[in-house]
Every structure is written in C-alpha cells, then in structure tokens.
Amino acid sequence: MYRPGRGSGRDVEAGGARAVLDGRVPSLPRPARPHRDDVLIAAAGLLGGALLWALGLRGAPPAAGLPPWLSLVALAGAAGAELLRRTAPLTGLALATAALLLDLCVGTLLATVVMFTDLVYAAVLHGGPRAARRIPPATALTTVLGTLIALAVTRDPQALFAGVFLGLITLTPASTGLIVRHHRDAAQAARLRAEQTALLAEMDRAQAVTAERARMARELHDVVAGHLSAIALHTTAAQTLDDPAATREALGVIRENSVQGLAEMRRLIGLLRASGGAEADGESAAVPTLDGLPALLARARAAGAGDGLEFRLDDARPQNGGPARLPAPVELAAYRIVQESVTNALKHAAPGEVTVRLDRPPGGPLTTVVTSPYGVRRGPDTARVPGSGAGLTGMRERAALLGGDCYAGPADGPAGPVWRVRATLPTTEETPPA
Template sequence: MPPLSRPVRPHRDDVLIAAAGLLGGVLLWALGLRGAPPVPGLPPWASLVAAAVAAGAELLRRTAPLTGLALATAALALDTCAGTLLATVVMFTDLVYAAVLHGGPHAARRIPPGTALVTVLGTLIALAVARDPQALFVGVFLGLITLTPAWTGLIVRHHRDAAQAARLRAEQIALLAETDRAQAVAGERARMARELHDVVAGHLSAIALHTTAAQTLDDPAATREALGVIRENSVRGLAEMRRLIGLLRASGGSEADGEPPAVPTLDGLPALLTRARATGAGDGLSFSLHDGRQEYEDGARPGGSSRPGHGTRTGDGAARPGGTPATLPAPVELAAYRIVQESVTNALKHAAPGEVTVRLDRAPGGPLLLVVTSPYGTRRGPGGARVPGSGAGLTGMRERAALLGGACDAGPADGPDGPVWRVRATLPAAEEAPPT
C-alpha cells in the first residue's frame, strides 16, 4: 500500500482572505445587510452557511482552485436563495479569478469563454422571464462577478507567464555567457601554453644540448663555442619571454609599448634552420628547406630539375635562386612557422644523425602542405632522447592545425634511406591580395 501523501497546507494569504470573508459575512448578517429577501422556507442562518462554505473554498484558491470554485458556486447558489450576502459574492468573484490564475492551462483556456457564455445566457433568460429592459441589470451583475474576474485573471496569468519566460531566457543567456567566457578563458590558456612552449622550448633544448656537450668535452675551444651558443639561446629565449609578457600586460593584448608585436612568418624559416644547424652540428644533423611555393623566372629547379614552381633553400638561409612566395594569411603563416619550429626542436632532441628536411608545397588556390622528416631514433638507438620531452609540442601542433580547419599528424614512416619520423600538416589557405 503506497504511503498517503501529506495534505498541502493553504497559503498564509489565503487563510487571511478566508478569515476576512467569513468575518465580513457574519458582520453583514448581524447588521441585516442582505440583498433580496430569502426564499420562503429557508432559515435565516442559511446565508451564514453559504458564507462559511465560500470562506472554506478560499483556503483552496492556490492549492486546488477548481475545487474551490465548485464549492463557491454552490455557496453562491445557496446565498442567492437565502438573501445574498455581499461577502459571499465577493469571495466567489475572487475564486473565479484564482481559478484562472492558479489553475492549469486547460482551466485558463476554458473558464473565461465559459463566463462569457454564462453572462449572455443569464441575460437572455432574465429578459425572457421578466420581459422588462431592467432585466439587463442581471447580465451586468453576472458580468461583474464572473466575466470580469475571469478575464482579469487571464491577463494577469499571461503577464506572469511572460515574465517567467523572460527570467528563464535571462538565466539561459547568463549560462551561455558564462559557458562562452569559460571556453574563451580555456582557449586563451591553451593559446598561451602553445606560444610559450613553441618560443621557449627550442632555445631551452639548444641550451640543454650544448650544456651536455660542454660538460663532456675537454677541448677548451669546443667548450667556448658551446657556451657561446648557450648564451645566444639564453638571450633569445629571454627576449621572447619579455615579448610575451609585454603582450599579456598590454591593454587589449595586441600591442606592447605602443608597437605591434613581431609575428613569425615563413620568411623566417631559413634563419630558424641556420640556428638549428649550428645546434645540431655536433650530433651529425643537417637541415634543408624545400619551398615549393616559389615561382622562378627561368622555370628551372636547382640541381638540374626542370620542374617549374619549386625551389630549395639550405640551412644557411640562402635561397637558390630567388623567387616570390605566394602570400598567405597571417594565421596560416604563424601556424606553419610554429609547426616547423616544433618539428625542428623535436629533431634536435630525438633524431639520429642525418638530414632533417622541411618541405613546403601548395597548388594554386589549394591548402599549404608542410612535411618535416628526420632520421628516426637517436645515437643511443630508437626510443632514446638527448633531451626528455613531455609530448606537449605534438598536441600544440595538432591544435594549431585544427584551429585553422586543417590537420596535422606525426609518426614513424618509411623513407628512401630508412625509417624516418614524419610530421605532415595540411593548412587551408586562401591567398591574400598583395598590398598596393
């Protein structure tokens, strides 16, 4: 047997309304202030019973409004026959209003038209029975006690529902705004983490490599050279850190000290590879850049190839022969540069002796294809590393490509001279109009 539910207690305001209505009815009855004379045969206290029933119905005006309206209708009928106390009529009117306001949607739709129908029918019946124009006052009376409170309750209910819907919309907007803010903060934190990793990891890796070399070599000249590289990378890393701190502290985050920040582009790849060659020379690493975006006047590729539209740069930063690369959007240039930078840093940490190749290619109007290959494994065999890594760089490369709608994957692959570690990124890039 299911447990019995506890009865719902009436609202405090409903108790006060019921008490005031009952007290008013008793006072009017005691003063003899009643309407039409009672129907013969009814005791004079019958109107008090009707007032008490209507007062009891007021206790249900919020918890069970339709039940309260039914009781009030019966009480009004008895009161009409017993002499009509004004307090009972007022309580009935309030219960019509409460039934529309606090009842269900079905009641709110049906009661107002029902009161209009009752008013019209009551007026017609009164005119037919009395055959006197004064019978129209019956319709006016019915309209005042049924039609007016019903439609007033409907209007108030509509305003209440509209206000509640507005509050819900405001809460949803606030929730969406908070979600957007949290996503923006998370995105900015991820962007800062990528930028800090990319601009500092390369310099710190070079410092770690040359520190190890300085500790193991007995040659004073080699030690001095290693210390020079360490100092150079320390200065560069410090400058990059100061630049990032300036960007973070500047208002708007776009300018520092009144000057626009320097954004790396693909034109800086030769200098990047020059520094990488100096760092990796002691480990047998060389670096080359093959830029397929170049267009040459003679249509010839260095090395005897006649394929037009291709060029090659070596790690010393010289282009052979000179050409004009296609203009790419700044976000694509930055992402491509950072992906190459991280790939070169990983090669300095993990690659076996050999050539690290950076290839850029792009068909007219197509995406930018970036491939970096390096000999797989280290001098201590596959799986070893000169400098330990955390894997954050690979995550950052994938995130940079995904933010532009591209893709980036990294892993071992078969090369012409043996296994290689290959980083391949595809970055959608629409050409920008050259500046005029």
C-alpha cells in the same frame, strides 16, 4: 505577487536555469501550503460574512423554506476555498461555485459573492495555461446563457440586471485575471531574455578567455621549448665531454639560445601588456613568418650537430607559382608547427637528416612536411630531453583553428622508418585568425 516558500526555492532556481537554456518562460511552482495572504483573505471574508449575517444584511429571504444558517455553511465553504486559491485554484473555484449556488438559495451574503469573484480571478491567474485559456470564454458563455434564461423565464427587461450581475461576478474577474497573467508572463519573459543575454555574454567571455589562454599556452610552449631543449642538450654535452673547446662551443650555443629565448619572452610579455596586441613599450611585436625558417634551421643545425642531426629546407613553392605572401595567421601557424617539429627532432630523432618541405599549388593550401629519422632506440623513454606531449596537441589545435589538419606519426621512408609531421593549412582570405 507570488512568493515561493522555503521548500520551493531550489525548484524555482533550477526551473529558471533550465528556462534560460531552453528559451521558455517557466511556470511558477505550486506552494505546498496556503499562502499567508490567502489565509488573511479567508479570515477577513469569514469574519465579514458572519458580521453581515448577524446584522441580517442578506440579499433575499431563503427560498423553499431553507434554514437561514445555511448561509453560514456557504460562507465557510467559500472561505475554505480561499485557502486553495494558489495551491489548487481549480479545486477552490469548484468549491466556491457550489458555495455560491447554496448561498443564492438561502439569502446571498455579499462576502460569499466577493470571495467567489476572487476565486475566479485566482483560477485564471494561478491556474495552468489550459485553465487560463478556457475559463474566460466559459464565463462569457455563462453570462450570455444566464441572461437569456432569465429573460425567457421572467419575460421582463429587468432580467437584464441579472445578466449584468452574473457578468460582474464571473466575466469581469476572469478577464482581469487574464490581463494580469499576460502582463506577468510578459515581464517574466523579458526577465528571462535579459538573463539569457547575460548568460550568453558570460559564456562568450569564458570561451574567449579559454581560447586566449590556449593560444598563449601554445605560443609559450613553442617559443620556450625549442630554446630550452637546445640549452638542455648542450648543458648535458658540456657536463659529459672533457674537452675545453667543445665546452666553449656548447656554452656559446647555450648563451645564444638563452638570449633568443629571453627576447621571445619579452615579445610575448609585450603582447600581453599591449592593448590590441599591436605594440608594447615602443617595441615592434613582430610575428614570426616562413621567412624565418632558414634562421630557425641554422640554430637547430648548431644544436643537433653533436648528435649527428642535419637539417635541410626544401621550399617547393617557387616552382609552383612562387612564394606569395600568405595571411599572417597561416604564416604564424606554419612557422610554429615547423618549430615544434624541429624541437621534437632535436629531442627524439635518431642521427640523420631532418627535412622541412613547404609546398603550395597555385591558389591551394599550404602544406608543410617535416621528416626526421625514426629509430627504435629513440622512443619516449630514451629521449635526449623529456617531453610532455603538449607540442603535438598544440600543432593540431593550430591547424584546426585555421580549418586545416595536422598528422604526426611514424611512416615508411626511402632509407627506413621516419617520423613525419604533415600539416595542411588553407590560405584563403576567409581564414580565421589563429
């Protein structure tokens, strides 16, 4: 089996990685130097052939008066070709063919013939795909033609033995090399499929972890941001107002938001600890729905009263066929989008009315529109509470995961410029989970 040298390790690794992604079987790289096993084969063939020549064990006397020492030249040529059996198998086969022809003319050393058969085998096994396809048919054709020529020249049935000999040294090693190559490629393809499966599984796992982290990041942001924003607003009011009654009211709102935020955090921690996310520590892992919007706006109304903010819910679903129960992912996404929009209004909106409108035509998507006053003096630098911009990204992600869309930006309202958040969420049963 081929073992890559020191300089080819990175090439094999890179080629294997590309093959896993492309789904193809990579070809083994050619080594730059003769393999150690090839050197041993060449040395053994050279020494063995020299011993046979010294003992006079040759197949026939030299033809046409050629000097016997040419057998050693053919032997050296075949041994040199063995050094190329992996680095340049086709060149080695051509050199060995020339050495064999010379050897047949000067006596035929067995070692030269054996090394030639090995080089035919190596050319099919280690050569390119084109060589593997063409060499076996070429050896078969050579065997048939050689047999026919021998019969035509000698007109003796004994010439069939020449065809058998020719088949043994050409067709047999070529067929063996082709079979071994097919088994090697099949094993390599199986290994590649296993690596591809493992890689795809790892990619799926990484994507699932990333998606879960993004989902938990959205949940944590939406849950914590609203309560902390209210706490920050009323803490500022308690520090700046020299009014015991206002301070007590602010502390009451701070305590209420702290308790609610703590409850939400406990719920999320329970979801993380529970297997399957159903229940944790015996407490129900309730998911917020649109039925909780009145309570949400009531808390926002209390938090924004000191800044002149009013909150109103306009639910147009009853007049358009009734507020039918929506899929849980849609209810959660709509609630979180409204929650984040209300939190942003508490941070940035100018004094005025914040309107939350819900609408859904029969069988159509759910549309949520949150409109808040937008004043020039309420830019990012003059926000009551600093923001990071992650809320807008989270709203768009929630809508996109359900196949909907979400737009947030300034718009023209009846009483002047407003900030509008509009989300359209499909409500079909095929809606993917958030």
